[in-house]
Amino acid sequence: MSVFFKFLENNTVHRRENDYQLVDPVKEHKIICEKISNRFSLSNKSKYAFESLNVDLIFFRANKNLSTRKELNRKCLIIIDGLISKFRLSRDGKRHITSFYFPNEFVNLSSLFSDSGEYELHTHTNCIALSFQTSELATLAKSCPEWAHILWQEFAQEFAIAQEWLINLGQRTGVEQIGNLLLEIAIRSKAITDARNVEFRLPLTQIDLADTVGLSPVHTNRSLKILKSMSMLEISGRRVFIEDIHKLSNYVGFDPNYLDLNHKTLNNNIFLCRNF
Amino acid sequence: MSVFFKFLENNTVHRRENDYQLVDPVKEHKIICEKISNRFSLSNKSKYAFESLNVDLIFFRANKNLSTRKELNRKCLIIIDGLISKFRLSRDGKRHITSFYFPNEFVNLSSLFSDSGEYELHTHTNCIALSFQTSELATLAKSCPEWAHILWQEFAQEFAIAQEWLINLGQRTGVEQIGNLLLEIAIRSKAITDARNVEFRLPLTQIDLADTVGLSPVHTNRSLKILKSMSMLEISGRRVFIEDIHKLSNYVGFDPNYLDLNHKTLNNNIFLCRNF
Numbered sequence: 001m002s003v004f005f006k007f008l009e010n011n012t013v014h015r016r017e018n019d020y021q022l023v024d025p026v027k028e029h030k031i032i033c034e035k036i037s038n039r040f041s042l043s044n045k046s047k048y049a050f051e052s053l054n055v056d057l058i059f060f061r062a063n064k065n066l067s068t069r070k071e072l073n074r075k076c077l078i079i080i081d082g083l084i085s086k087f088r089l090s091r092d093g094k095r096h097i098t099s100f101y102f103p104n105e106f107v108n109l110s111s112l113f114s115d116s117g118e119y120e121l122h123t124h125t126n127c128i129a130l131s132f133q134t135s136e137l138a139t140l141a142k143s144c145p146e147w148a149h150i151l152w153q154e155f156a157q158e159f160a161i162a163q164e165w166l167i168n169l170g171q172r173t174g175v176e177q178i179g180n181l182l183l184e185i186a187i188r189s190k191a192i193t194d195a196r197n198v199e200f201r202l203p204l205t206q207i208d209l210a211d212t213v214g215l216s217p218v219h220t221n222r223s224l225k226i227l228k229s230m231s232m233l234e235i236s237g238r239r240v241f242i243e244d245i246h247k248l249s250n251y252v253g254f255d256p257n258y259l260d261l262n263h264k265t266l267n268n269n270i271f272l273c274r275n276f
Numbered sequence: 277m278s279v280f281f282k283f284l285e286n287n288t289v290h291r292r293e294n295d296y297q298l299v300d301p302v303k304e305h306k307i308i309c310e311k312i313s314n315r316f317s318l319s320n321k322s323k324y325a326f327e328s329l330n331v332d333l334i335f336f337r338a339n340k341n342l343s344t345r346k347e348l349n350r351k352c353l354i355i356i357d358g359l360i361s362k363f364r365l366s367r368d369g370k371r372h373i374t375s376f377y378f379p380n381e382f383v384n385l386s387s388l389f390s391d392s393g394e395y396e397l398h399t400h401t402n403c404i405a406l407s408f409q410t411s412e413l414a415t416l417a418k419s420c421p422e423w424a425h426i427l428w429q430e431f432a433q434e435f436a437i438a439q440e441w442l443i444n445l446g447q448r449t450g451v452e453q454i455g456n457l458l459l460e461i462a463i464r465s466k467a468i469t470d471a472r473n474v475e476f477r478l479p480l481t482q483i484d485l486a487d488t489v490g491l492s493p494v495h496t497n498r499s500l501k502i503l504k505s506m507s508m509l510e511i512s513g514r515r516v517f518i519e520d521i522h523k524l525s526n527y528v529g530f531d532p533n534y535l536d537l538n539h540k541t542l543n544n545n546i547f548l549c550r551n552f
Contacts, residue, residue, distance in 0.1 A: 088443050091529050096446040098439045110435055113428040117436060117534055145418040152389040155431065159386055160393060162438040163374045167364050169445040170372040170490030214446030253367050258393055 023128055025057035028080055032130060035104055036150065046146040053140065056131040060084075066121040068108055074134045077107040082127030083189075083203050086119050087211070097122075097212040098165075099158065102188045109155050112138050125203045157259075164258045169214050172253070174223035177213040179252030182233065182240060187259050192245065199241045299404055301333035304356055308406060311380055312426065322422040329416065332407040336360075342397040344384055350410045353383040358403030359465075359479050362395050363487070373398075373488040374441075375434065378464045385431050388414050401479045433535075440534045445490050448529070450499040453489040455528030458509065458516060463535050468521065475517045 033050050036042065042050075058077070066072055066084075077084075079101055086099040086107075098119075101107045107121065111134055141148040161184075168177050182202070186192050191200035210220040227233050232248045234241040242248055249256075309326050312318065318326075334353070342348055342360075353360075355377055362375040362383075374395075377383045383397065387410055417424040437460075444453050458478070462468055467476035486496040503509050508524045510517040518524055525532075 086439075090443070090447050094447045096443045098442045110432045112432075113425050114432045142421040142424060148418060148424060149389050152428070152431075155428075155435070156386045156388075156390045159431070159435045159438065162435065162442060163362075166374045166438060166441055166445065167366070167372045169442065170487075171366050171370045211446075 023057060023080070025055060025130070028057065028128075028130060029055050032078055032080070032104065040146070040150050040153070042146060042150075046144055049140055049144050049147065053132055053136050058127075058129050058131045060123045060127040060129070062123050062126050064123045066123070067118060068111065068121070069118045072108050072121065074111070076109055076112065076132045076134050076137055077101075077129040078132070079103050079105055079107065080128040080130060081125075082129070083124040084127055085122050085124060085208070085212075087122055088119060095211045096214065097208065098162070100185070100188070100212075103190075105188075106151075106154050106158075108134070109151065109158065112141065112151060112155075124208065160258045165212075174213075174215050174219050175226050176252040177215065178209060178220060178223040179227060179232070179248055180254045181209065181213060182242070183245065183249060183252070183254045183256070184259065186240070186242065186245070187256055196245060197241070197243050198245055199239060201238055202235075202240045203238060299333060299356070301331060301406070304333065304404075304406060305331050308354055308356070308380065316422070316426050316429075318422060318426075322420055325416055325420050325423065329408055329412050334403075334405050334407045336399045336403040336405070338399050338402050340399045342399070343394060344387065344397070345394045348384050348397065350387075352385055352388065352408050352410050352413055353377075353405040354408070355379050355381055355383065356404045356406060357401075358405070359400040360403060361398050361400060361484070361488075363398055364395060371487045372490065373484065374438070376461070376464070376488075379466075381464075382427075382430050382434075384410070385427065385434065388417065388427060388431075400484065436534045441488075450489075450491050450495050451502050452528040453491065454485060454496060454499040455503060455508070455524055456530045457485065457489060458518070459521070459525060459528070459530045459532070460535065462516070462518065462521070463532055472521060473517070473519050474521055475515060477514055478511075478516045479514060 029051060033042075033047055036050070037047055060066065060082070062082075081103055084101040084107055085097045086101070087095050087097045089095050107129070137151065141151050164184075168180050172180065185202060185204075186198050186200050189200050191198050206220050206224065207217050209224075210217045213220070215223070224233075224235065227248075228235065230251075231243065232251060233243070248254070305327060309318075309323055312326070313323055336342065336358070338358075357379055360377040360383055361373045362377070363371050363373045365371050383405070413427065417427050440460075444456050448456065461478060461480075462474050462476050465476050467474050482496050482500065483493050485500075486493045489496070491499070500509075500511065503524075504511070506527075507519060508527060509519070524530070
């Protein structure tokens, strides 16, 4: 596979609304099942159980807010295309982003067996997602140990990211926080190959970044400028280019292990070639 | 039950090492099972399955560090008495605390079905805990849907706290951060009754508080002083007294809902009597 082709595949040019009609839910359901199966080695029985779930294909326009009590009430999503964040507004209207959800990731998984409280979600791009009834996923987890395993692992991954973000917010400088966040996004948007550099689409504004790490927009802008002035990264429009992942990671103290609890996805890439 | 008696029961005077020999693991196992059963309405079959697990009683001295790769390798704990925190040291030696574990809470639950990475734990008091083999708990979750439910809910609670802490670190002032943390500790150490005031033991130093919210010790000290000067709280030795929970909660923007995903434990207390 050529680098260019790989790039196109991993950094999807986010689809337009019209493309929605071209997406076949049954086919997408199968593709997602296949992707999960590749990561977790699903038995045929478990694949069949997953493919038998009722599923809707949902399209959300960019820049919409959704609520886990309204639009996503008793629903879990798997994102096919796009980027969603979870956020909370404080009583004085300040927003804090507590999670991002990238393609192939579950949204609202914490509601599977418990009330997860009310959260708002925001679509940063047009999004296409498969939508499952929470109750059906819960039944699947109960009746099929392989799926109980998978859903727990997906949830444990989300928890590990939240814990890492606590460290990011609590102990790191602005430059380190922004560097860590961008490297995490590069990995989660599957942009990192075995090359030393990486280019990826970042459908976030500087205010989004600020509201994720808890810095002011000015401090965020200054941190990005410092990284740019050190040639650690370039930003052009919505694209980010990191010339040397290894160098940036070392500089900002990024360790990708928390993103790879199953030790599969990061295999054979730059991070495992180097001694972090 | 008199208020005094309730107070003693809830704010346990942390036991000394000698008391360890007085604790009967079989009895404690049954007591924990009964407590969980009261919260989640366990069937007799599920109670029996839990009581049939192999369990060790462990005593840890105060101020010890434990690792999820060493002392807690393939083990989950339920704390009977004491306070444990989970923390990570940054490469320049700065500590950040990402979780606390109070009596009746599970420790290391994220390792149940996945590798949760290496974390260090710290005992802030002498601790007594029941220790389970992770593999046995995982088998219990697979064979018994009621337990799959409970373990997921416990984990979802831990996740909800981590998300709330992200908001605390990201968007709140020092005074608000410290106020929110102290109110959470008051609830999780079961100190809150139906009275408007609360007194509880806080086995944490100001540096522990600082390393939890990501403030400097000086900023933490100043925030505590502000709360004291406003008569929001008093601290005497290791005891904290909050004269009006409602007033402090309003002032620092604390909403206890995230601590009560099952809507059981907070029933009949001050928080549900008021319109938050």
